[in-house]
Amino acid sequence: MPHTTLYPGTHPLHRRPSLIALAVRATLAIGLLGIGTLHAQDTGTSSQTPGNDASASKAKTLQAVTVTGSLIRRVDVETANPVTTIDAGQIAASGKPTLGDLMQAMPSVAGNATNPSINSGGGTGASTVSLRGLGDNRTLVLVNGHRVAYNDVNSIPSNMIDRVEVLTDGASSIYGSDAIGGVVNFILKDHYQGVQLSADYGESSHSDGNRRSFNLLAGLSGERGKFVASITHQTQNPIASGARGYSAYTLALRNGRVVRVGSSATSTGLIQDASGTNVTLNSGVSGATTLADYHPYTGADSFNYAPYNLLLTPQDRTNVSLFGSYKLTPQIEAYFNLFYTRTVASSIIAPVPIFANSDDFLIPASNYYNPFGLNFGTDRTTGNGYNDFDTRLTSLGSRTYVNRTYDLQFTPGLRGSIGDSSWQWNVDFNYGKVRQKTLNQGFIDYAAFQQAIGPSFLAGNGTVTCGTPSAPIANCTPINIFNVNDPSTIAALKKLLVNPDSFYRYTIEQVEVGANGEVFDLPAGAVNLAAGLSYRRESQSDGTDTPSAIAINEGPYAGLCGVMEFCASQLGGSYNVKEAYAEIFVPVLADLPLAHALNIDIGSRFSRYSLSGTTTNSKIALEWRPIADLLLRGTASQVFRAPNINELFAGTAGGAYAASDVCDGYTGGHPQACANVPTDGSFQQSNPQIGGRSSGSVAAGYDLKPEYGKSFDFGLVYDPHWLPGLSLSADAWRIHLNDTIVDGLDPTTIMNECYGSDRLCSLIHRAGNGQISYINLPTVNLGETWASGIDSTVQYTFNTQRYGKFNLSLASTYMQRYDVDTAPGDSSVPITHCAGYYCPVYGEFPRWRGLATLNWSKGPWSATWTVRYVGRTRVGSADLSQGYSADESINGVVHPIGAYAYHDISASYALAKYHTTLSAGVDNLSNKQPPMFYQWGSNGNSDAYAYDLVGRYYWMRATVSF
Template sequence: MRSAEVLLSSNPTHHRGASRSFAIPRTRRPLVQAIAVALPLVAACAAQAQEAPAADDATRTLDSVTVTGSRIRRVDTETANPVTTISREAIEATGKATLGDLIQELPAIAGNATNPNVNNGGGTGASAISLRGLGEKRTLVLVNGVRLAYNDVNSIPASMVERVEVLGDGASAVYGSDAIGGVVNFILRDRFEGVQASADYGQTTRGDGVRRNYSLTAGHAWDRASLVGGVSYHKIDEVSAAQRAFSRDALNLVNGEAVKQGSSATPYGTISFNDGSAEAAALADAAGCSRVTLDSATGAGPTSQGDYHCYDATADSYNYQPFNLIQTPQERTNAFVLGSYRVTDSVEAYASAYFTKTHSASVIAPVPIFAIGDNFLVSADSYYNPFGINFGADRATGTTYNTFNTRLVSLGNRKYEYNTYNLQTNAGLRGGFGDSSWQWDVNAGYGRVRQKSVNNGFLNYAAFNQAVGPSFLDSDGVVKCGTAGNVIAGCTPINIFNTNDPATVEALQAIVVNPVATSTYTVKQFEANANGDLFDLPAGTVNLAVGVSYRKESTSTRTDELAVADLEGLCGIIEFCTTVLTGSFSVKEAYAETLIPLLGDVPFVHSLNLSIGTRFSDYDSVGSTTNSKLAVEWRPIENLLLRGTVSEVFRAPNISELYAGIGGDAASAIDPCNGYTGGNDVACANVPTDGSYQQADPQVSARTSGALVAGYDGLKPETGKSYDFGVVYDPLWAEGLSLSADVWRINLVDTIATVSAQTVLNQCYANSASAFCPLIHRNDNGTIYYIGEPTVNLGQLWTKGVDFGANYRLPETAWGRFTASLNGTYVARYDINPDPSDPGTVVIHNAGKYTYSYGNFPRIRALATLNWSQGPWSAGWRVRYVGHTSIGSTDARQNLSADSAVPAVERAIGAYTYHSLQGGYDFSDWHTRVDVGVDNLGDKQPPLYYNNNANNGNTDVTTYDVLGRYLWARVTVTF
């Protein structure tokens, strides 16, 4: 077997690739029955097919290992499982600041994975992995084969990682729930001699985005024991959206042109006379328009209608972008320790633990006020109301009045600060059974994640509602809340029509609250595993791996009393509400996996192996399920491998999907009722039918919730089947070359999803009898009050594609050693049917497209590297390719137009290629190595997706580089 020291695969026998399913059976029994029938038949056939090799054919013994995707120990690491291995040397050569930065560049990553560039809806410092674009919940992350407690790979200390194995195949039969898109397994350094210190520094060529990394690792190995430990510190500075041309303005695509158009919640206030009353109609006639804004906000504020002019979104809307971030700040401290001790000659004790503290934040513009959406009433009887009509909503009666939006810039930006504490431990015993081949392992693990968020710049709802209610000028010359003879004590009236007035600012600051929320998650897990040889067949030895496990997950959330949400997601704090909940579930599992050598060393069959596995899982929350797999490895000749796997996959509801409370969401969505003239009075309830209705803002209020809070107690696992077919060829005519291709396909049913606001609107508009329609809540004037986004089993998902790879370790020359690699993924299909029970449902086609709800799926992604080394010198060139994609759709039923004013517009986004260079020199006499590098050499800026399509910085921050050219340097000293 050959090896090549390439960037993404230090061993080219590990290849990405997975093939996904063609159909999804409703029952789990057919594959299980097929396995039961196949076992005795294949054993009998193999025994009759050939004679056992002579004993002297076995000239040497190789160490057996387990590779991610199987529990079987074996000599071959090139198996039916398509695995990519990223070595420690490859990790260091990229110069990446975090493991998340590294993994998210893999071509198999797509969709909407979280990373520190996500500001609006992010800020925790986390990076998640979304293999096949199936989402982070369908990618299983392991550390030394044990489930990661916190699905943030940045929390894993990079200095403790020996290598990363990425399985691009469904593996529920091996690992249980979540392993649908694949598995990412971080293998830790179990042995290290000496002390190693490292420091690196980086920044953009614009002088921002500074990062600092420091790490110290020490270890020693004795005859019967080993110990490795270390600490690290990591800090990244924030980068403001105002510092880049593409992100400094809120841009919308309107009638084919990029228009600076932000929020209708402006510092001067935006008012619509639209409640249908005669008074509102008269005001609109007097103004010459139905929507007005204040000329200025100086002096005593507006005293009459003459102080307002007709609202122009281009000229008057609020540009919130300069206050946002395109890189959120994070500061992370890690400590880890790993050790082992050989208790006897056949029993070894081992343990590992690491702790990570992360301080991070996100910053967004000052709190906006949407009187109707936030459900408060600006009274017609307010002393400061120059119009004499009501604005907003009367929560007590459910009546909505005229629209009033404003923004409290005098209170400063909203800031979400997170402190996340992550502890993960694992300890166990492993050994063998005498002189037999059987080995066993018993281990227990504990993980605890505590996240505290302090949220700055919000308002006490009750106090604010009183302050903008009825008020009057009392006989003592002081304006007071309430009415004459019924003054509200402790209340200061607020002139919401002039939020910059000093008295108003003082009154607002007096009711500012900074709510604190704390969530705690714990997982306790236990495993007992054994594997070894069963019996010999003429082609080899039958291996078996078996095991049992138990896992319990618990969660709890607490928050300030004012922030506790009611059933509509409303609470005592404007713009920040959550639910106090606790919950837990447990699962018991048992698995078995066998490897059966069928044929070997016969014509056209150098080797033929069959792997069979099954896993039984029993959840106290959603019941039991059995999932199995069949895998075949056929080598017609020694250097050609044909492989295929069919696997049943599943994902049980995770703890947040079961127990998450009601939360607010500012979702991007285009209302299909814009310009409504009739036809669907369910989806467009209360919307005028004269064609005049236009959505005021591309962001709508939404309420997310877990299944139980939404009243949906029937949440069950999502299920499916994956097929994988591949070929690996190591040609004899090109020593060091390895080629691979894998076709993958996945189908899922009963997918668990938080339904997006856009999906709710689209499906109900397409079919007024849709189950989505009750989730739409409109005001009396037809504007959207809020949209429910519950977590439910509902849809189907189909995706398929091809992985391809080439790795070449060239013969050594007088000019040094060269290695090259190319790895890529082609996505042929990614379709989602949000509601298969509805014949009128609109299937969403994502392949080759970007959508806000599902993320980005370029047809082709690729990563190529060229590395060189000679003596103490080394250099590398890395090329990342993101293929063509598009925003919007020409299918009007999908309501995904790229243009906010024109329906059914699709806009092409060109391909992007990023180049990075790295070089290093090893000063061996000083035990010191110096590396320098530049990322995004061409300083490419990301494409414009526009604010009406994307929610962060006018672009897709999860796919493209947003910082530009980045320089870094690192010094490593080893003692």
């Protein structure tokens, strides 16, 4: 489907309609015209049909359902849409108290979807889904077909779920923005009779990572009304990186050897003396210092920050869920869904480091405690950079981020039918609100710290005083920053301690009106139409309750954080979208030779965004059954995603990122990328972590545009009648995106873009000595993205009288291509190839992923064996143009990662007499440790997005029903 061109001088969303789009609109218009004759046709058909045809029609209507990916109600389960279903039984057999691990094990999931093992940059307890590796912002999450305010699947109560439908196809024409990689639709139980109690406990083979969960499910069902309620409470203990051998130290590949690395910001400090030699304080020294108190700095003096991090973040989660429906009349029903989740989770990182040059501090020679007679750091008033000085404030303890998230979703509505026709209608209001408050502990006030390490002198009363004799500073205690472990220094530092609060608030309000039913009959069957209108408003605000934490935007320290290593800002905004949509299903042929069925499904959605303009996106799907056992299917869709509220209005936040400066060893030729860097080849990055300030596009002053593209899916489903219980399917898919929205650029991408093409150079801020002070990391549009691959599934169910019932399923995804071109048309910027590789920005994309499950049941016994397969991948690229090597010292080194298979087993026994089921299981049965990614790892020297960091894990559960 060729993409439409733009009208010159118009907004990017005002596109010329393609020929397919015009055809779609014409077809839909014909279908809409048929609505006017709907009642006459239905009435006429009914009156001319003898016997019980009316009852049969009614029964057929009752059996028809909508499947994720379509608005049309149909009896067929297998359609043109590639949908995978996970039912409540599979969820229970997995033993997972939350849904994150279960969803992220799907072969179609790849990339950097967060989970509770993400410590730095995580810590909210959330798990998200990234279908096709396109990012969780391109996977639409629904509950009962409605958008959720918070895409954390762990916040959805697992005991309330009837099934999960996962659509792995672009669906912008059906659901609007965000449904590019696919859709995950959690369908809740709409009825339950009785009470169910369950308790769960788990623990790793290392006797840590303990989890506990308690669940209550209760329901009543009557002729006119149904009501279901659930209360769940879950806790998860943390696991420290130091508790596992593979993550106790930060590791790197250098010159082909695995070495332990650390930070030059140590509690004894790294100081560059007058000769240019790096020295550090001798152990045990306290009080005033002299040059004799220092010795030459070596790698053995570096600070091991790894044990401070977490392999599994702590969580405490409580959920209350309600569902109810009541028939007001035989044809009108009122209903509501409500769930509320409170999650408390946290992350921990090492104590605050100080890098005087990159943090833009100045320790002048006139500091009373300075024994060197040298300036250290950067003078922001002049821009001059001086000698290096690094240290770490270990006496203040670790930095912790305690996140409290409150997620409310409430959807009331009315639905009903129109007379005796097949038409049904629905009106609902979807309200969601998320509040997240973070207490950030262990930080230092920037301005007060600069005063305390600035000029100081010995006053006449014998006390050391801030400032100069002619201009002393009141209410300031000078700090001997050259000995942070001295008791008086510790006391002075604690006076500067700041624990800033930051908050995030988001609200979605949506009203939707829709109807669907049969329009007219064709020889092959009835033409069905679904249509509707939608209005949605989203708003967001970010801020802090600690004014000193707000990013400094004026004066000589503009561009820095108000609190060392922590930035915040006050920012908010909103937008709305008005939409009209329609979908028509046309049965073309039926019950003919080589045409057991031939159907066409066409849909289109018109959207008007208050901030992004208008767009129309369409799809066409074909279903062909040459014989009853074989379904051939194909879908071509236009996909679209407007910038979401967070990408637009997220406030500024500070962080530290592991990245290598592209200007190491610089000898000239790139003045924009390497501003202030010496050209004699002597320059080396002083800190392995680079300070970054992430934000939405508005805060950075960037004009963010929507992204758009095309999605194709072609496949087959084979259900042989000669072997009941067997089902085979395969689907080839392809996605292409233009103007890709990149949320939260990483420093490496920005440096490479600047170094290769002078793009994004304004985001890099260097000190006077060339060291990077910080890099802005806004949300931007960055080129094109291609992804393609093949999905396949095998399912076989059979029952034996002697050995019981067996169900075998095998799902796999082959990633054929995942390419990102950040600068189309610019040959100086290489295309990033991720298929078969770990890409630091986008995550891991092994060629193969698989999930195999064997279920067995006989009498009161049941058991499950699950194998999750992560195929081979590689770290680094032999293509030197990629600028990506697994070795820090040698270019073009590729580090292979072998294939991994995780085995989980579980068994249950039902005590029918006591209405009780006992279950137990072991996850990661073979206790596999994750592969080593060394300096490229996202957490614990490995990839926490793709591999298990915990090891063997035991769990047990008891469930009692009344």
